[in-house]
Amino acid sequence: MPGPQREQNAAAALFERELELDTAEKAVRRLCGHVSEGRSRLGGLLLYSGEAGLGKTSLLTELRRIATETERCTVLFARGSESSRSVPFNVVRQLLQPALAPMTTVARQDLLSGWYDIAGPALGISPPSGPQDPQGVRDGLDWLVTQLAMKGDPVVVIIDDVHWSDAESLAWLTSYAVRLREMPLLVALAFRPHELPDHTPAFRELIDGRSARPVELRALTPDAVAGLVESAFGEGTADGQFCREVWAVTGGNPYEAVELIAKARERDLKPLEESAALLRELGAAARGSGLVARLDGLGNAVTRFAFAAAVLGTEISPVLAANLAGMGPAQGADCADKLRKARILTGVTQLEFVHPLIATAVYSAIPAATRTAMHGQAAWSVSEAGQGAAVASRHLLEVHPDHDPELVEQLRTASREHLAVGAPDAARRCLERALREPPPEEERASLLYELACSTLLTSPSTTINHLKSALALPHLTEELRVDATYRLSQVYAHNNQLKEAAEVISVQAERTPPGAGRMRLQAAHYLWKGIQSEEVDAPARSRRISELADHLQGRDDAERALLAIRAFDGLIRGEDAVQVLDRIDRAMVDGRLSDGMSWTNTEWGFELPSIVGICLLYTDRLDRAKELFEEAIRAFEISGWSGIHLAFAHDFLGYAHRRLGQLDEAEKLVREGLRLAYRLGPGLPIQWDGTCMLIDTLLARGDVEEAQVVAEENGFRPPYTPAVVLPDAMCLAGRLMLAQGRRKEAIVELEAAGRRLEERGRHNTVWAPWALDLAVAVAPDDPERARTLAGQAVRHAARFGADSALGEALRMAAKVVEPQDALKMLDQSVGHLRKSPCRYELAAALVDHGVALDAAGRTAEAEERLREGGEIAAVCGARGLVRTVRALLPDAVCEETEPAG
Template structure:
């Protein structure tokens, strides 16, 4: 008995501590994991009267497919009470959950982000306690929200208490339990001594303790049920069936009918009496409350009781009851999701109206990120079955939902849809969905023939062609398989297909090394009509390849603005996928500009977001490469595991380049040279031979020179210089000239002076710094020490501004050798900021509040506060008012 009391006191103390912390402003997560009847519901009930705002929800088997059903239980009353104020800032992203509005994209993360800020806003008004019982039965989007919120409650006056059964295999609940700051309580059954004390309090014979303990395993709920039946000879093992029998013995016909109605319709329904046909519902309710079956608000006193009563209804009768429930709710204009919950359990009836309701519910579930729920509704619709002329449409919708839910059956159902479709447009729609499934599974090459066998006119035909061509700009294998013949439509594009065609032509021209002006013209015209969607997973991600083409053509400012616009759109939509992709591409542009801290911050942001957003793997190779390259240029340690990216994409060439740089930095010159050659071969496989794509030849040449392989080194750098001059982009020419002069492939001083002159015309500050330092070094070695000082001093200044620590050290040493007395180098001020501190400081300098910064970066306010503290210390300032001046 003493052990039982100690354990229960410890559980209550944990709840009290978490509640006190939440009320004082520190977020807390409590997870109660216990088998049925072991006290998780009892523990949650101790918090019902806690100080602050208490919001409650309970998962149920009936509504397990209702997308955000548990969220609705928690927040509906609050949202309805103040709809004009709760959706401020990023919280507006959650508004479609509570209305019929359609989200801007079928992506769960913006909705979760919006909900998290909605809850944070509520907690800012007064401490908030969220209680969720039976989370194992919560719908998938609600479970994902609980896991998402749990990572963002640090520093928020919020207690999140979640009760669930053990031995579940749900990833979201597993995340909750494994959260580092979670306090996990696992109530156990009573000991035999505890059982004896329990019986004594119930004024029953403690001598029955041994048999009762053996019968119930010390389960407090079952003990309570058994106590209602005692005194009885030889108590037997209790379970749901025994509980159902015990409850039935305590109830009359009307009370049992009402209890069964609530079990079918769900807790708290006001239709139970009508459904059950009870003459005196108030009296029946009082008897159920007295018997410990229901609470006064028509919710079950315990989930075990609901499960026992529900399971006791014969299967055929239960299915028929759900059909009647759906009809009753339909007459009261209930939402399609609520009808669908009952139709899932109702018998098929060849009813087209049922199919229509299930399809409507599936569409809504899919829009809200509940792809698994949508798949369940559509699977049931197939069993109804749908009219013959709708079967292919239902299969297409099912396959699309299954694909987003990660179900293997998606491919099979979409193939069936193509076979069954009555006309070519229906076959084409199914083929497009199947191609997208294969694309996101890394099987783009399989999608090529599926799309090439289809044809359509009008908007569908345009979508088909864009999807087909888009494969050639995502997958290298698909690019080789696609028969492409693109023609410049001329002028400003009039359709999405013309705009995408111009984007594709710009990319192709840049990759093979047509003149940079031609590339820039094609890219600029692709943007002129403002016809392209921003979604990086749709339309072949045309904006991304336009930005790449502009970057190759040295239009770095235009590329930077394009990606900045995409980031602004991502924040407006709350699209983590778009934000991660745009940040990764911005990292490439900033790296080329020599803005290394910004490049590192962009890459870190993209990779952090990519860990949350599914479907971004193929889009993050740019960020992977920039993270490593920027770190090397800054003289920082490198995590090469970041380079484990998706190999069947064009940007993987940059990953190979970064891997070669990392190997060179640790002294593995032969390995680095092999990787640079692999980089070149990979680029050649998809047409990316332009040195503006990757200057792999000159980098390999530098290492070959170190190994004494001068002839091969000189041949490689001469080839790069020839290709760069033909393309006409100054940065690529300057890079090749700088290496040619440094390794002796051309007379050093003329080549290096030309490199400086060419690079002066570009925004590529780091490459100019490198050329200046190389020129100064050559002048010093040639005995021109005085002449060497000016380029070395300029190179030192530029390298310092870029944050390129190794180049700064080299310039400093050369200046000393040239007889100058440069100031000592110290990492201070803005150069000392980490990438994250710099990004937060820049946003704060622009006038954003901490909350606004957190909403834009998808982090918590506490994270923003920590980064700002670090920035203020390093910048030696004490207020935001000086940030803009210090960072300028």
């Protein structure tokens, strides 16, 4: 568009926008406040809503000018494109590449820190290294934008035509928007309200929320349009009827008004009443079929070039458009010039349509068959230009199915490229299109497997369907069949369908010949069976896994996997902790996870190293467990796995701190794990783990009311998850009821837990302390039963043998026996717990022993125990124990401090 015309359009769009401009200018000034002037930098969100042509772009352009010229901000700009909505991270790259381009590779790596290899491929600044977790990529983008905002000038992010943003960019933008008020970052977005996409419902929630209401741009008034006419034709030259007709024809739309006035001047119309009748014909020529007719008037070659530009979409290369239109560069340059003069295209080295309305009209005018053919040619041209299969894929998606194996292969390649930048939905679209081609029959099963892998992190139910379809076909290789079965079982398990997970593995294992593949499936079968809370044949399954694994030495990963599963089974059954640890040692290599069973190894999944860590947690090897889960967090963050994997690692590292008695750190980590888990959607097993761990930690702290709040917020109520969680959900529910004084309800809950666990031979008193809590609950009414229950629990703890288990069992049992027996038990409890790393349990035993000694009149010994217990409790952050000690010893010094470690 010629300079004067562009300025006139901008001026028209800013008519009657004084309030919006004032608001935008104030937002920029708040952003750029300086502490020396008594002002802090405040970010925020500006939303502009309006139909096409109402001036959103001009308003954002003026905001850019204010931010750049007046306040010296760093301005990041991008525009959504109707034709590029399927290109992952298209808007993100427009925003951030200009800021990153001047930097050296080293400077970019320093800026992105550990996120360089994760977010770099999505940004187009580093080569992909393999599939990326979408949440990890979003977290990397969060880090980058935060660094830009905090380390330099305040940042203004401006995005026009947000309704045409790609799903990946919009998902990131929506999740990041909640942090805007925390940093010097202003985001301004413009969109058409009736064209918002369905792929990101969270964006609709954002703009419908209370934190930032959209400013709705409205059409110009008749007076404003009259002002436009006079500014174009000269003041005092236009009569009222002519101005009124311009407003009526355009509906006060600024863009259409300016175009209509420009055409009137080209036709040398006088701005008088007698010319008003001609305005409707001129207005029709500015849009829809009228625009196409005007385009046809420029000649066939120019029309072909315009069609090619419309197919290419945004950032149109003149050479590429000429090639697609079937002409040489010189003729293409001539066509581009004519289209610029006709106010259809603008730009020189990179072309774009003057307005999205024009681009839409031109694209819609292309005959369907021609459009499909041009997309096919565009895909080839883009690939030849070295832009890659992922860029070409948006054109391939528009080509009609035609049994073309080459197109199938191109789409599969594009899918891999999309996965490598963290865009599984784009990968899915490519593979679904490839299936419609259709592919050669012998490739269909492997394509379905790839399609399932593309939805693995985002849609469990879809993944299940694709994997089942792939397994039903005859052309999968044996290796892929085993892998598809294993992945299917994982998805079932993560979707709370543990019975289906075990069943599908069992069926496929019978069809698999002896060898590593079969052993892998057998291991998975026993894993999913073993973590079912309602397993039907638990004792028989335990015998089978024992027969299969006890003699193994851990010579390969299949043997190590079976040993880890056997160790976990022994753990929850309460078998000898020494034997559990012996199996764990054989499942590791020199005390560490093998490469094949590492946290990010996809062959076995993260479940196997998880159960290794759990076994260490409950056998008092807490330093090793803590180190293992810290390693998990590092591995997942480096790999960009920020979904269920990172949530799990935070939860279990938190629980290692809980077992160590570092309750402050435990609470922080588990809350972070829950926050990460809830980004994935409701009702997943990992949310149950986090909820149980947090409630258990809060009860240890003495925060019973807060524990109940967490229970209510997280749906901690029957029916409980079918998966084994830590600690056992039903036992924990009973303990919470008991802490609240709901003794009768606690008895019912704990008795039900006991029946379920006893039937399955699960006797670990630390993981599932139902008998100890039930003994306390029934003691007032049936002291004999209470002693029987407590004695049984102590025997199970002694069989297990871990000092923490036996010490805690003796402490709880002492609550229901005669006072003299209680003193002896509590002394033994303290002795065992001193040898364990569980500092909170030691503090509890010391305090209980002190209370019992005080009741027996042994005041000096009682004070010694209480003071020591109070000091340890304070370091642990166990506020309830501290309150108990202070009630008995008002002068006790037990101030809470930062937890050790």
